[in-house]
Amino acid sequence: VIEVYDLTKVKLKYCGVHFNSQAIAPTIEQIDQSFGATHPGVYNSAEQLFHLNFRGLSFSFQLDSWTEAPKYEPNFAHGLASLQIPHGATVKRMYIYSGNSLQDTKAPMMPLSCFLGNVYAESVDVLRDGTGPAGLRLRLLAAGCGPGLLADAKMRVFERSVYFGDSCQDVLSMLGSPHKVFYKSEDKMKIHSPSPHKQVPSKCNDYFFNYFTLGVDILFDANTHKVKKFVLHTNYPGHYNFNIYHRCEFKIPLAIKKENADGQTETCTTYSKWDNIQELLGHPVEKPVVLHRSSSPNNTNPFGSTFCFGLQRMIFEVMQNNHIASVTLYGPPRPVGLCTTLYSSVHPWPAGASRGHRLQREAQSLSLDSWTQELSTNKQGGRTRQPLSHAHWEDLGLFL
Structure with missing residues (x-):
């Protein structure tokens, strides 16, 4: 327009x-x-x-x-x-404008000459299970490839899905190589954990796959190398990261918790405002976390602070004009990739299974024997450990 x-x-x-x-x-x-x-x-x-x-x-x-x-x-x-x-x-x-009505006008599609070998997302649908977000379904756009006159002049449209718990190789096969890989040097949200002093420090750093043209960041666990977070960016003017990411056209189904609305869902989009979301779901129980961004400790952000609200395993970063700057999706609260290592199989631990032995020794050093010493004998004569309960995992801070 x-x-x-x-x-x-x-x-x-x-x-x-x-x-x-x-x-x-x-x-x-x-x-x-x-x-x-x-x-x-x-x-x-x-x-x-x-x-x-x-x-x-x-x-x-x-x-x-x-x-x-x-x-x-x-x-x-x-x-x-x-x-x-x-x-x-x-x-x-x-x-x-383009079209018959000013209210119904839409931005034209990006010309194929501007793709330059990149893949863009036409839409991103958040998939839900009974408890919260489960993954993303992306409708991707790409230009045809080929040398010289053999290049395909048509736009290719295809869908890909990625889920929490997918491995690094799974994401690479679905979305291709990221534009950048960013390793986290610290976790500034650790102080908000119920028991930060009980969390076992890791020698490795979690890392992000940054897909700038998709408007999506994917966080992988440093130990399991599996997906633990998705970050969707709206790329609104007035935000600290404006013009870094292409706008993610997401659709998020939200569970309604109002009276006489059990089992119903409403859709949150890139253009939804936080006031409208609060009217549908009710105000958050806790006050927001104020997020300050700057390029260095001595510089100030000219765009001001943003506010982070937690809701249904999601964190909505809201700007001062009530527009959504980003949405962070969290996986289900279960020890992804760690449960199986604390189940001893019917076969003896292999000599090269250093990770399994290390976790077993850590569990013993944390006095887990009182919880896991109920051993049973199978038909082959092997021994199996009973799994830890969810309460024990939470006490240990081992939820990812």
Whole structure:
């Protein structure tokens, strides 16, 4: 959409004839003479605006500046309304767009010449299970490949799905190589954990796969190398990361927790505002976490702080204008990849299973024997350990 809000600073002509210049005022009579007849205009009584619409073009006339109040008749003739506009009314704003209606206009598709070998996401659907987010289903767009004249001039559309617990190799096979790999040096949210002092420090760092053209970040666990978080970016102006990521057109089904709305879901999109989400789901129980971003400790962020609200295994980063800056999705609260290592199989531990032995020794050093010493004998004579309960996992801080 192209909006011209001050017509005194431009010269405009249609079919070689000026309808707006220093000598010609863009009055409603001049618009009728230059563009011809069209459908009746639309009157907005709340804003006191009269919109005259053509194909791909709209003119707005502000009625509150007129000396006489216009006489509006909602039922005039043939199902049409009547609005007597004084002579000499000038255009206040002009809109140029693609399509038949300004309200239904959409941004055109990106030309294939701009893909430059990258893959873009047309839409990203958040998949849910009974407890919360389970993964992402991405509808991807790519240009055809081939050398010289053999290059495919058509756009390729395909779908890929990634889930919590997928391995690094699974994500690479589905989405391709990331634009960047970022290793976390610290976890600034660890202080908000119920028992941060009980968490076993890791010698490895979790790492992100940054897909800038998809608007998605994927966090992998340093030990299991499996997906533990998804981050979806909206790329709104006024955010610290603006113009780094391509906008992620996501759709998130949210479970309604209002009265008489059990089992119903509402969809949150990239363009939803936090006020509307709170009306559907109720206000968060806890106050938001204030997030300050800056390039260095001595610099300030000119865009201001953002606010992080936790809801249904998701964290919504909200800007000061109530737009959503990003959404972080968390996996289910179970020890992904660690449960199986603490189950001893019917066969003896192999000599090279250093990770299994290490975890077994750590479990013994943490006095887990009192919880796991109930041993049973199988038919082959092997011994199996009983799994830890969820309460024990939570006490140990081993949930990923």
